[in-house]
Amino acid sequence: MSESTLQVKCPTCRRPVPWSPEQEFKPFCSERCKMIDLGEWAMEEKVIPGEPLEDTLDQLDDDSFFQ
Numbered sequence: 001m002s003e004s005t006l007q008v009k010c011p012t013c014r015r016p017v018p019w020s021p022e023q024e025f026k027p028f029c030s031e032r033c034k035m036i037d038l039g040e041w042a043m044e045e046k047v048i049p050g051e052p053l054e055d056t057l058d059q060l061d062d063d064s065f066f067q
């Protein structure tokens, strides 16, 4: 068996990915790698200064209103 299928390397994890119609996330090997790559892209756009947004949301303790 020779290389009948063209392969590309996943930009995220550099695993060989067969360039086939079934490979819906190509050039990525999986949806996960695709999301990782898109995430890194987004982070370059907006520089996060230090405090994650999630921490700020946690401090809004809505539970106290129900007691």
Ligand SMILES: [Zn+2]
Residues within 6 Å of the ligand: 010, 011, 012, 013, 014, 015, 028, 029, 030, 033
């Ligand atoms: Zn990958």
